[in-house]
Amino acid sequence: MNDLILKSVFPVRWIFKSIQRLLKPQGTEGLRMTHKNRIWFSAVFLVLTAGAVSSGRPLNVIPDTVYIASEPDYPPYCFVNEEGEAAGFSMDLFRAAAAAAGLQVRIKIGIWSKIKQDLAEGRLDALPLVGRTPEREELFDFTMPYLSLHGAVFVRKGTKDINSIGDLKEKSIVVMRGDNAEEFVRRENVSNEIVTTNTFEEAFIALANGHHNAVITQRIMGIELLQTMGIKNVVPLDFHLPEFRQDFCFAVRKGDDRLLSLLNEGLSVIIANKTYEQIRNEWFGPAVKDQIMFKDILRYLLFILVPILIIIAAGAIVFFRKEVKKQTRELKREIAGHKQTLKALQVSEEKYRGMIKNLMEGFYCVSFDGVLLDYNTEFIRILKLDPDKDHTGIKLPDFWQNPDDRKAYLDEIQKKGFIRNYEIKAKTAAGEPIVVTASSRVVKDDKDDSVRIEGSFLDITDRKKALEELYKLKDDLAITVGRRTAELEEKVQKLDKSEKAMLYMVEDLNELAAELQEERCKLLASNQELEAFTYSVSHDLRAPLRAVDGYSKFLLEDYGDKLDTEGKRFIRVIHENAAKMDRLILDLLNLSRISRVDMNLKQADMRKIAESVFHEITSDGEKEAFQFSVEKMPPVVCDTALIKQVWQNLIGNAIKYSSRSEIKKIEIGAEQKDHEIIFFIRDRGAGFDKKYAGKLFGIFQRLHSEEEFPGTGVGLAIVKRIVQRHGGRVWAGGETNRGAVFYFTLPLQQNQGLYKLECQNGKSEPG
Amino acid sequence: MENLNQVEILLVEDNPRDAEMTLRALRKNHLTNKVLVVGDGEQALDYLYTRGKYAEQDYDCRPKIILLDLKLPKVDGKEVLCTIKSDPDKKMIPVIALTSSREERDIFETYQLGVNSYIVKPVDFDKFVEAVNEIGLYWLLLNQQ
Incomplete structure (x- = not known):
């Protein structure tokens, strides 16, 4: 349908001519209506008509043909050309992008506000040139921008009172209806008086004719349009409108994602394959280059080459002159150098001659038949020749002790060409024998014939003598050493014998140690058994005892009412005896524990221990009744816990056996004697018969009946065991009914040793 | 078959006399809870881990207190203690060693293994009753939880 209407544009052109007369602005004399103007008017009509009948394409259905529209006057982006066709950069770009995406394009022409409306309402599919603004994003979707343009304020020439956007506030400004510019001025509230026109042509015509104060539009488009329209008295102002920067895109209907992506794809393709660049060059392309004429080249040659040649020639002359001077200078320097070298050679020869002359070795130069050709001072000195005479020409064989030696020497030097440190038995002019070492070599002429022998020699007579003496001394020493070695060997043999004796002893000792070890193992085993x-x-022994006690108790509790007094007494006896047996077992266990427990030796204050034990084991009545005194005692090293038990048993006994006596007095003291300290405790109790003193410390041995004084007979056995473990002794003295004295000793040796050790560690002060 | 679900005290004791006395001492302390007596360490572990003669039975094998003699046939009391205290599931059960031994070594080792209390069985039955009273204290604590 649209297609049909588009094709019918030209037959109905006459209608627009009358409309164009109606729209012609008043009072604009001489304004020409161009062919282009006519065309856009016809387009306006066309689109208005088309819009009325277009039904619109449903969204997101891929179209074969895309309907778009062009503005008539937005050069060079979108406009209608002389042929009445839509043209411009954006138009070409859209065609190319659509072709790349495989779309046909139908183009209508219409005024901007109308075609914008058509797109929004679906009568068009896309527009090629739409500036992206927030307001429009509500209505359309945009492809990626392909162009960014900035806006400008256009005024009549000579306008002086507009220098910034702020100055527009009170001015009358004109914008095209629906253009970015209108959105911009309304969004930013640029002016209080905004006039809109259908096109910018209208706006510029009005401004040029003295109406209003300014037109706001995109800068490049505005300039281009003014040029096309031939308006000279309207110009853009220099200041920028940063908020009126426009990103231009293709726009599609809101939500038409399919078309949007096809157009984006098309744009990407033409940017990638340089079509975009080509289109841009067509519209905004580079300037034409000037041609350079052959004559011009000839002229350039004449003017440039000839002076260059002259300069080069002059330069070369200067360079060569300098080079000749330099060469001459170098030759002179070389000649002077040669002269210097010659002089230096002479000096050097003299120096070496002097060196040879003063050499501390005898130097000689001799012909093969033995005639001396040259020599130095040392040569004269060694051979004791007359230093004042010239000896050149003398025969050297006269100085050999043995002529055969000389022959051997000559053979060797001729064979090898040289000799080194060759020892010669020689004699001086006076006939004294000397020894020299010679180093010589054969000198050859140009023809490789041997001509003479040159060399030097040292007098080693003295050294030789010293060496011989040294050898003799060495021999003497060897004899002495041999003698001494023999003596030493003899001694070693003796030592060997005593070492063997020692080894036998060690073996015996080892055997003894092994036996001891065995005994120790046995002891360990018996300890473990114990x-x-x-x-x-x-x-196990206590379990049956517990049963005896427990069950007798059950009997009393459960059948007590069936037993008479005698029956109940029997049960009490069972209970008492079970308790006694339990005490016995515990005492026995204690005795056995004391024998096994590890001793922890420390320095102890015996007086303090004895006093604290007395306070612990006595009742208040006993404390009152007893006169208890402890003397000051020397410090002692012992196992405090064990010794405390000794005092518990001894003090406990003293109290027990004094219980029936009138005098209740306990005295404790100590005395140092020889290598031990003797401690004693004395009471005035029941005492004992001296006859049985030896039995006292035996296990289960008692001198009193159970009724008289209760006890198990283990207490003193424990005392004995503890004291013995400390290396001490126990004994007792007493008299029946007069009291008893118990003694025990702790060895001072052990105490002193331990005491000393503790002092060294700074733990205590010696008392 | 007795209801093992009601067992609140597990008494591990090989001597039947001692076991009887312990039960009597418990009664005297008004501890009338259900007690299961087993004669050796193996049976104790069988009960706790539902094996052997206690296998294939459905009961809560976590008594509230275990009274454990140390000298036991087959599996020793210390081994039983070690097994219980190294099992995250059982180690919360209070174990009270009930033994004749007052050897320091025994006491030290048993506490090392994590025993909750150590009671030496005295020969005097009255003292034994007093000692068992301590178990009553545990009972009070357990009931507070």
Whole structure:
């Protein structure tokens, strides 16, 4: 349908002519209506008509043909050309992009506000040149921008009172209806008086004719349009409108994603394959180059080459002159150098002659038949020749002790060409024998014939003598050493014998050690057995006892009412005896533990221990009744816990056996004697018969009945065991009913040793 | 078959006399909870891990307290203790060693293994009753939880 209407544009052109007369602005005399103007008017009509009948394409259905529209006057982007066709950069770009995306394009022409409306309402599919603004994003979707343009303010020439955007506030400004510019001026509230026209041509015509104060539009388009329209008295102002920067894109209907992506793709393709650049060059392309004429080239040659040649020639002359001077200078320098070298050679020869003359070795030069050709001072000195005479020409064989030696020497030097440190037995002019070492070599002429022998020699007579003496001394020493070695060997043999004796002793000792080890193992085993035994006693012996006690108790509790007094007494006896047996077992276990426990030796204050034990084991009544005194005692090293038990048993006994006596007095003291300290405790209790003193410390040994004084008979056995473990002794003295004295000793040796050790560690001060 | 679900005290004791006395001492302390007596360490572990003669039974094998003699046939009391205290599931059960041994070594080792209390069985039955009273304290604590 649209297609049909587009094709019918030209037959109905006459209609637009009358419309164009109607729209012609008043009072614009001489304004020409160009062919282009006519065309856009016809387009306006066309689109208006088309818009009325277009039904619109549904969204996101891929179209074969895309309907777009062009503005008539937005050069050079979108306009209608002389032939009445839509043209411009954006138009070409759209065609190319659509072709790249495989789309046909139908183009209508219409005024901007109308075609914008048509796109929004679906009568068109796309527009090729739409500036992207927030307002339009509500209505359209945009492809990627392909062009960014800036806006400008256009005024009549001679306008002086507009220098910034702020000056527009009170001015009357004109913009095209629906253009970015209108959106911009309204968004930014640029002016209080905004006039809109259908096109910018209208706006510029009005401004040029003295109406309003300014037109706002995109800068390049405005300039181009003014040129095309031939308006000279309107110019753009220099200041920028930063907020009126426009990104120009293709626009499609809101939500038409399919077409949008096709157009984006087309744009990407033409940017990639340089079509974009080509189109841009067509519209905004580079200037034409000037042609350079052959004559001009000839002229350039004449003017440039000839002076250059002259300059080069002059330069060359100067350069060569300098070079000749330089060469001459170098030759002179070389000649002077040669002269200097010659002089230096002479000096050097003299120097070497002097060196040879003063050499500390005898130097000689001799012909093969033995005639001396040259020599130095040392040669004269060694051979004791007359230093005042010239000896050139003398025969050297006269100085050999043995003529055969000389022959051997000559053979060797001729064979090898040289000799080194060759020892010669020679004699001086006076006939004294000397020894020299010679180093010589054969000198040859140009024809490689041997001509003479040159060399030097040292007098080693003295050295030789010293060496011989040294050898003799060495021989003497060897004899002495031999003698001494023999003596030493003899001694070593003796030592060997005693070492063997020692080894036998060590072997014996080892055997003894092994035996001891064996004994130790046995002891360890028996200790372990003992331990197992006591553990068994502790656990197994008490279980039946517990049953005896427990069940007698059950009997009393459950059948007490059936027993008479005698029956109940029996049960009490069972209970008492079970308790006694338990005490016995515990005492026995204690005794066994004391024998096994590891000793922890420390310095102890015996007085303090004895006093604290007394306070611990006595009741208040006993404390009151007893007169208890402890003397000051020397410091002692012992296992405090074990010794405390000694005092517990001894003090406990003293209290027990004094319980029936009138005098309740306990005295404790100590005395140092020889290598031990003797501690004693004395009471005025029941005492004992001296006869049985030896039995006191035996296990289960008692001198009193259970009724008289209760006890198990283990206490003193424990005391004895503890004291023995400390290396001490125990004994007792007493008299029946007069009291008893118990003694025990702790060895001073051990105490002193330990005491000393502790002092060294700074733990205590010696007392 | 007795209801093992009601077991609140597990008494591990090989000596039937001692076991009887312990039960009597518990009663005297008004601890009338259900007690299961087993004669050796193996049976104790069988009960706790539902194996052997206690296998294939459905009961809560976590008694509230275990009273454990140390000297036991087959599996020793210390081994039983070690097994219980190294099992994250059982180690919260309070274990009270009930033994004749007052050997320091025994006491030290048992505490090392994580025993909650150590009671030496005295020969005097009255003292034994007093000692068992300590178990009553545990009972009070357990009931507070």
